[in-house]
Amino acid sequence: MINYPTPKKRPAERKVSVKNRGMRLEKLIDEANQYYLEHDLAVIHKKPTPLQVVGVSYPSRNKAKITEAYYRTPSTTDYNGIYKGAYIDFDVKENRTPSSFPLKNIQDHQIKHLDGVHHHGGVAFLLIHWHSDETVYLLGYEWLKHYLKRSETGRKSIRHDEIQSVGFAVKEGFAPRIDYLKAVDAYMEKDSSK
Amino acid sequence: MINYPTPKKRPAERKVSVKNRGMRLEKLIDEANQYYLEHDLAVIHKKPTPLQVVGVSYPSRNKAKITEAYYRTPSTTDYNGIYKGAYIDFDVKENRTPSSFPLKNIQDHQIKHLDGVHHHGGVAFLLIHWHSDETVYLLGYEWLKHYLKRSETGRKSIRHDEIQSVGFAVKEGFAPRIDYLKAVDAYMEKDSSK
Numbered sequence: 001m002i003n004y005p006t007p008k009k010r011p012a013e014r015k016v017s018v019k020n021r022g023m024r025l026e027k028l029i030d031e032a033n034q035y036y037l038e039h040d041l042a043v044i045h046k047k048p049t050p051l052q053v054v055g056v057s058y059p060s061r062n063k064a065k066i067t068e069a070y071y072r073t074p075s076t077t078d079y080n081g082i083y084k085g086a087y088i089d090f091d092v093k094e095n096r097t098p099s100s101f102p103l104k105n106i107q108d109h110q111i112k113h114l115d116g117v118h119h120h121g122g123v124a125f126l127l128i129h130w131h132s133d134e135t136v137y138l139l140g141y142e143w144l145k146h147y148l149k150r151s152e153t154g155r156k157s158i159r160h161d162e163i164q165s166v167g168f169a170v171k172e173g174f175a176p177r178i179d180y181l182k183a184v185d186a187y188m189e190k191d192s193s194k
Numbered sequence: 195m196i197n198y199p200t201p202k203k204r205p206a207e208r209k210v211s212v213k214n215r216g217m218r219l220e221k222l223i224d225e226a227n228q229y230y231l232e233h234d235l236a237v238i239h240k241k242p243t244p245l246q247v248v249g250v251s252y253p254s255r256n257k258a259k260i261t262e263a264y265y266r267t268p269s270t271t272d273y274n275g276i277y278k279g280a281y282i283d284f285d286v287k288e289n290r291t292p293s294s295f296p297l298k299n300i301q302d303h304q305i306k307h308l309d310g311v312h313h314h315g316g317v318a319f320l321l322i323h324w325h326s327d328e329t330v331y332l333l334g335y336e337w338l339k340h341y342l343k344r345s346e347t348g349r350k351s352i353r354h355d356e357i358q359s360v361g362f363a364v365k366e367g368f369a370p371r372i373d374y375l376k377a378v379d380a381y382m383e384k385d386s387s388k
Binding site: 037047063064066067074075080081083089116119 | 257268307
């Protein structure tokens with residue numbers, strides 16, 4: 001067994017915790033997207049899971065019941081949409097390793113897709129829920145690319161102090177609880193000031 | 195029965211026909227998107243159909259078989275992605291009425307979604323395969339909105355001469371057969387020159 005360092009203590013000022021509420025980040029992101037849509041701030045949706053439908057029956061007129069289907073591997077990330085005129089594309093990750101985020105958590109098709117989006121001028125990133133410090137970090141694609149490059153010859157993960165340094169922490173609030181577009185703002189601002 | 199006018203004759207110079215090949219426009223758009231992706235021109239994907247999964251069985255380890263699922267109504271259009279830094283969003287329609295395109299072919303959630311995309315600065319449109327003249331037209335959201343507005347008190351469809359005037363005809367070619375990004379170029383150019 002690996003002897004992980006003791007996780008950092010949760011700051012007292014952070015009242016709402018993703019972890020304590022036992023909700024998966026995806027659900028909170030869906031909630032945020034619903035909020036953004038209703039308040040006319042952005043149009044961002046989760047893509048449905050792709051399924052290969054093999055069998056369908058019609059128990060009643062106009063009602064199709066799928067009787068056999070299988071999960072297919074997606075060719076994109078799970079979330080995309082538009083915000084302030086920009087194409088936004090990201091995936092959501094849960095990280096339960098306190099000391100680092102193992103890069104094997106990211107699938108090849110996701111990397112390829114984010115790379116294409118970034119190349120065509122979109123805003124590509126990961127949202128990583130780091131369970132040990134109960135923080136959600138936005139990690140821009142440029143940095144993800146940097147760490148993937150490093151992993152070819154060295155370390156296969158992103159250290160906690162690295163994500164703290166290069167990531168944008170998503171502040172938790174009331175509505176929406178995970179207001180991740182604020183972190184996108186910070187990221188876009190930094191990006192455009194280069 | 196409505197006595198439709200005789201459809202216009204197909205121009206002699208157009209060699210490849212969507213109709214004659216008996217392919218649905220969606221399939222040709224998927225083919226075009228694959229081409230754009232492979233040639234690094236754009237990242238545009240069809241969204242999977244949303245399904246509500248009710249029953250799953252595991253006939254073997256690591257293999258999930260869905261035994262009961264139902265189709266759900268999507269909340270967006272079918273296609274989106276990024277092209278030349280712009281957020282692209284559209285839906286595809288088959289129109290078999292020679293004289294006009296009935297607006298009832300567009301669902302409320304699609305209109306609402308395209309309106310949001312347009313509002314946030316995205317490129318929103320329909321691709322309409324007009325069977326009678328074997329042409330695919332790009333109809334920008336502004337014009338769609340105009341005709342929807344008109345339909346509140348008047349005509350509930352877009353006439354053939356109207357789509358010819360305000361739509362951008364997609365030229366058919368070899369690879370991809372439906373090179374719809376050329377029409378998007380023309381549309382974006384017109385849009386930015388306003």
